[in-house]
Amino acid sequence: xxxxxxxxxxxxxLTAVVVGPICSRTLAxxxxxxxxxxxxxxxxxLRTMAQxxxxxxMSGKFMQFNRNKRSFCVDIKHPExxxxxxxxxxxxxxxxxxxxxxxxxxxxxxxxxxxxxxxxLIHCAxxxxxxxxxxxxxxxxxxxxxxxxGVAGTFHRANGEPRFVPMVMTDHITGLIxxxxxxxxxxxxxxxxxxxxxxxxMFENMASFVMSEHLGAGTFDPPVGPLGDGRLLSPDYRPxxxxxxxxxxxxxxxxxxxxxxxAIGRPALKTDPRFLNAAARTANAAEYLKVRAAAMRxxxxxxxxxxxxxxxxxxxxxxxxxxxxxxxxxxxTGFFAPEDHPSEGRIRRTATPNRFSxxxxxxxxxxxxxxxxxxxxxxxxxxxxxxxxxxxEAGIVATPEARx
Amino acid sequence: xxxxxxxxxxxxxLTAVVVGPICSRTLAxxxxxxxxxxxxxxxxxLRTMAQxxxxxxMSGKFMQFNRNKRSFCVDIKHPExxxxxxxxxxxxxxxxxxxxxxxxxxxxxxxxxxxxxxxxLIHCAxxxxxxxxxxxxxxxxxxxxxxxxGVAGTFHRANGEPRFVPMVMTDHITGLIxxxxxxxxxxxxxxxxxxxxxxxxMFENMASFVMSEHLGAGTFDPPVGPLGDGRLLSPDYRPxxxxxxxxxxxxxxxxxxxxxxxAIGRPALKTDPRFLNAAARTANAAEYLKVRAAAMRxxxxxxxxxxxxxxxxxxxxxxxxxxxxxxxxxxxTGFFAPEDHPSEGRIRRTATPNRFSxxxxxxxxxxxxxxxxxxxxxxxxxxxxxxxxxxxEAGIVATPEARx
Numbered sequence: 001x002x003x004x005x006x007x008x009x010x011x012x013x014l015t016a017v018v019v020g021p022i023c024s025r026t027l028a029x030x031x032x033x034x035x036x037x038x039x040x041x042x043x044x045x046l047r048t049m050a051q052x053x054x055x056x057x058m059s060g061k062f063m064q065f066n067r068n069k070r071s072f073c074v075d076i077k078h079p080e081x082x083x084x085x086x087x088x089x090x091x092x093x094x095x096x097x098x099x100x101x102x103x104x105x106x107x108x109x110x111x112x113x114x115x116x117x118x119x120x121l122i123h124c125a126x127x128x129x130x131x132x133x134x135x136x137x138x139x140x141x142x143x144x145x146x147x148x149x150g151v152a153g154t155f156h157r158a159n160g161e162p163r164f165v166p167m168v169m170t171d172h173i174t175g176l177i178x179x180x181x182x183x184x185x186x187x188x189x190x191x192x193x194x195x196x197x198x199x200x201x202m203f204e205n206m207a208s209f210v211m212s213e214h215l216g217a218g219t220f221d222p223p224v225g226p227l228g229d230g231r232l233l234s235p236d237y238r239p240x241x242x243x244x245x246x247x248x249x250x251x252x253x254x255x256x257x258x259x260x261x262x263a264i265g266r267p268a269l270k271t272d273p274r275f276l277n278a279a280a281r282t283a284n285a286a287e288y289l290k291v292r293a294a295a296m297r298x299x300x301x302x303x304x305x306x307x308x309x310x311x312x313x314x315x316x317x318x319x320x321x322x323x324x325x326x327x328x329x330x331x332x333t334g335f336f337a338p339e340d341h342p343s344e345g346r347i348r349r350t351a352t353p354n355r356f357s358x359x360x361x362x363x364x365x366x367x368x369x370x371x372x373x374x375x376x377x378x379x380x381x382x383x384x385x386x387x388x389x390x391x392x393e394a395g396i397v398a399t400p401e402a403r404x
Numbered sequence: 405x406x407x408x409x410x411x412x413x414x415x416x417x418l419t420a421v422v423v424g425p426i427c428s429r430t431l432a433x434x435x436x437x438x439x440x441x442x443x444x445x446x447x448x449x450l451r452t453m454a455q456x457x458x459x460x461x462m463s464g465k466f467m468q469f470n471r472n473k474r475s476f477c478v479d480i481k482h483p484e485x486x487x488x489x490x491x492x493x494x495x496x497x498x499x500x501x502x503x504x505x506x507x508x509x510x511x512x513x514x515x516x517x518x519x520x521x522x523x524x525l526i527h528c529a530x531x532x533x534x535x536x537x538x539x540x541x542x543x544x545x546x547x548x549x550x551x552x553x554g555v556a557g558t559f560h561r562a563n564g565e566p567r568f569v570p571m572v573m574t575d576h577i578t579g580l581i582x583x584x585x586x587x588x589x590x591x592x593x594x595x596x597x598x599x600x601x602x603x604x605x606m607f608e609n610m611a612s613f614v615m616s617e618h619l620g621a622g623t624f625d626p627p628v629g630p631l632g633d634g635r636l637l638s639p640d641y642r643p644x645x646x647x648x649x650x651x652x653x654x655x656x657x658x659x660x661x662x663x664x665x666x667a668i669g670r671p672a673l674k675t676d677p678r679f680l681n682a683a684a685r686t687a688n689a690a691e692y693l694k695v696r697a698a699a700m701r702x703x704x705x706x707x708x709x710x711x712x713x714x715x716x717x718x719x720x721x722x723x724x725x726x727x728x729x730x731x732x733x734x735x736x737t738g739f740f741a742p743e744d745h746p747s748e749g750r751i752r753r754t755a756t757p758n759r760f761s762x763x764x765x766x767x768x769x770x771x772x773x774x775x776x777x778x779x780x781x782x783x784x785x786x787x788x789x790x791x792x793x794x795x796x797e798a799g800i801v802a803t804p805e806a807r808x
Binding site for chain 1: 452453455533535548554561577603611618628654686716726727731734738739756
């Protein structure tokens with residue numbers, strides 16, 4: 001009884017690193033029971049691949065992406081391990097993986113195989129590339145997808161060289177979308193009584209993301225102008241230097257733009273044909289950005305924040321990662337909640353950002369050590385202690401005590 | 405009968421620009437009936453604010469974010485317009501808005517008011533800032549949230565100055581998350597029979613996004629090292645120059661890294677303690693990136709793609725926006741589908757990226773002209789033609805013919 005909209009949903013989670021774990025963490029945060037399946041010998045690469053930990057295998061980054069989950073450590077290449085996994089999948093509502101499709105089929109974990117043992121199962125496969133094109137089944141990581149989907153190219157347009165967003169943005173977004181798709185399929189299953197297969201490809205999702213914003217004039221065939229949203233791709237679309245730092249200003253509506261022109265001492269711009277309504281300001285975006293940049297240089301960031309705040313013009317300084325820990329809004333809402341982790345000591349848990357009035361998950365689980373729930377999961381699958389001991393001794397499953 | 409997992413779900417969509425429209429487009433693409441509520445006098449700002457259109461009010465960007473929706477153009481500030489909207493909400497499963505909370509309450513559209521007329525309603529409010537902190541109810545746009553949530557700050561760490569991602573990334577991600585939350589609430593409603601309120605704040609969602617990736621050593625209190633994922637924040641983490649352009653390489657596993665060392669003619673690195681496993685390569689990420697960058701300069705992008713492709717090492721050139729239209733994988737999968745729009749002529753529709761084996765939406769609707777469905781929506785709400793004509797003549801509702 002977790003509480004949360006997904007209470008009662010059982011997820012078998014054969015994913016690692018970010019794209020899958022953020023999907024299953026989202027489900028877990030909203031009440032699902034998530035059983036993370038990890039291989040002996042280290043488990044999820046993110047346990048060790050990320051820097052910053054107190055104990056081996058428990059990196060801070062791993063802990064962020066894997067709270068509220070249980071860990072079942074099992075060698076699924078061993079027939080008895082495979083059998084244990086299938087027993088678990090028989091009891092599950094959702095199976096999610098981020099394994100290449102041909103490898104998933106080889107492991108006997110494709111949709112056709114699993115629906116035969118559990119027709120109510122929702123089978124979600126997160127892929128690099130979708131079916132039907134030449135990249136299908138190719139391996140890819142976030143920077144590859146940032147490159148192919150146009151993310152790096154938008155930086156080239158804006159700043160003269162291709163860049164990545166310094167996050168695993170395409171993994172992260174695709175994982176959030178996978179959780180979204182699973183929610184839709186759970187809804188449909190309540191109505192039809194049967195499960196289904198979902199395929200969530202990173203490349204296509206990010207091409208859709210980028211092109212929804214930037215196809216623009218190329219929506220029309222032939223295009224009615226150059227592709228790309230000129231405002232977002234302008235080299236001047238960025239935090240603007242002030243006398244002592246930077247500021248971001250967003251005067252978009254007429255009320256905000258006119259208050260802004262007053263605040264910078266240029267009231268005549270309110271009747272300037274380039275700037276007198278939203279359409280004019282869009283058509284003259286480059287000039288509007290230059291007017292803003294010129295004005296901001298004249299005072300400090302703090303001075304402008306006070307002036308613009310009083311005029312109800314959206315404005316902000318930018319937060320560094322360290323600043324975020326001190327942000328007054330996040331502090332007031334308890335965004336960084338202290339938690340005493342059973343093995344890792346005092347940590348910061350970030351809040352679940354979205355509120356559901358019908359009830360939220362109540363039993364916050366700590367990010368699990370590798371195999372922390374192996375015994376409990378096997379017991380729930382019907383194995384007795386002697387059988388479990390035998391699997392542990394044979395190295396087919398592992399527990400933290402057994403030094404997985 | 406749309407097909408799609410959300411078939412039969414009726415959404416009243418009081419949103420504009422990007423954050424709300426990408427939420428409702430996602431629901432629409434997956435089969436929901438979405439009724440976009442727009443004000444007379446121009447409707448959604450995105451109709452005119454974005455450059456690139458054949459006819460006024462039908463920008464390419466608007467059309468991308470509003471396909472598969474109906475448009476109901478009504479002055480909800482007029483009592484009769486408000487009554488028509490409430491009649492519609494009585495028939496809806498979901499109401500979604502991106503209006504400031506105090507304005508939403510003033511308009512009589514808060515959760516308490518609407519649940520009284522429709523207890524099964526899912527009321528989703530997309531906010532800039534969540535309840536309980538000092539920023540609640542403040543206005544904000546994407547660049548403000550990119551600044552406050554740490555996105556701009558990660559560029560400062562990586563490249564020495566704060567930058568924005570050249571997309572309305574925080575709008576776009578938050579809208580996708582709002583659709584996710586609505587799916588979870590629809591699932592719960594099937595079990596409980598009642599609706600609920602969801603609040604989806606942009607700032608908190610993006611702080612969670614950034615900090616899940618970058619809190620890292622600061623997960624621990626006190627921190628065990630500097631915040632931020634050093635690999636992602638390295639100035640060398642980017643597409644690497646070749647002899648004639650750029651390339652992105654991602655040799656992450658041992659098999660890939662060792663094949664890469666062979667391909668660049670430095671097999672001795674396979675036994676170099678800095679690079680011999682994933683943990684070592686993470687600890688020595690800066691040096692690993694430098695080795696990669698030095699090697700790539702020696703051949704052209706096409707030469708490296710051939711060599712690394714043959715060695716099964718993930719590698720890619722980056723696509724510009726124009727390149728994407730020619731990408732062989734997207735071409736083979738029909739990602740950019742030609743469509744004859746009833747008023748805008750030949751256009752490109754981007755594909756719904758995710759596949760559901762239980763059935764997809766079949767009746768693709770064109771992005772609507774302002775008020776295209778006003779008459780049909782009012783008829784469905786029980787008004788007769790004479791009553792509708794009177795509302796049109798009074799300017800309380802509008803249709804395309806009435807030049808909204």
